[in-house]
Amino acid sequence: MNDMEFLNRYFDEYKKLMFEPNVYSSLSEFKELAISVRNNGKKLIFSGNGASAAISAHGAVDFTKQGGVRGITFNEADLITCFANDYGYDHWVEKAVQMYGDEGDVLVLISVSGTSPSVVNAAKYAKNNGMKVVTFTGKKVNNDLKLLGDINFWVNSSAYNIVECIHMSWITTVIDMVIGKSEYSVS
Template sequence: MRDPGAEPTSVSAAAEAVVKGYVDDLTLALAQLEAGAMADVLEALVLALSEGRRVLVAGNGGSSTAAIHIASDLMAASTAFDGAPQAVALTENIARITAIANDYSYDEIFSRQLPGWARPGDVLLLLSVSARSANLVRAATVGRDLGMTVLAALGDPGELASLADRYVIFGQADYGLTEDLHVALGHMAVRVLSGGDACRYRAAVDG
């Protein structure tokens, strides 16, 4: 921890400026979040799980790990539902992804997984900053053909907004802010599944 009385270095001064700027940008992104659109996406996720449907999640780069995070949280939070609901990230099996990319095309790494997982009425949640990734656009098209409900959480409308049944745009197309809010979407879904209550660490609540 830096001595508060010490003269700031050029690096620490720059870092502090970035921290403040980032917090300001994230605060603005949250203030600009369209609550109704977010609620529509969350409603579709929760209804699908409550009906025993599958929720399949996909994204590239940082959004690929957000997909795993969201799927894991949704599974943990939906155990009270009957019908064995499932939330699966299409990014979690590296062997499958690289096999599809090698044998076919990187553009098909998600779409080629869908016929094996998806049933009519299942949900496909796509996470993207640009909303233009070819593999996500193809997944949305195939998902619609399979009778899935396509949801999208985007930094920019791109091509995916027109292919989605419901979508929300947030983060001002800044990859960091949008990816932060991807994870926040998952955590909001967990709160809805938990009846609106905060999910606090037990020891912190007990003191």
């Protein structure tokens, strides 16, 4: 297969996964939830591991800066290592949500597999403590994290690069929906 054939197949599959019509209602629901968070003086709390942590940080900043919806994340090395050391890696996100979250906040969790114990445990905590949970996952359709979400975004792929890029696109789409346009100055 030559490069052009590869790219045509690759991006056709990517487009099919990213623009499934069934995701449109979830995008709208997340937008309305984000506006409610802003209007009620609450916050979006983003978390994930690895590349999902980077996507979380980007989402938290853009929701805050562009969308006027306060967003936070737990990507500080000292917080991660301290909480992981004291509470175990499987519980560090849960403890961070417990200490930094408030009732009415929304927890946005990103995990390609949807099985990472640190985010699954955080979702369980949030559900039991008055927080809505928004999930971004891939791989298996009925993964542990997705089963805990109030709004779920799922990519039917096991390819980390595809799933992560689609997650990022969906998050920035919701930010643009909150703003009401897709072209704007960021300064």
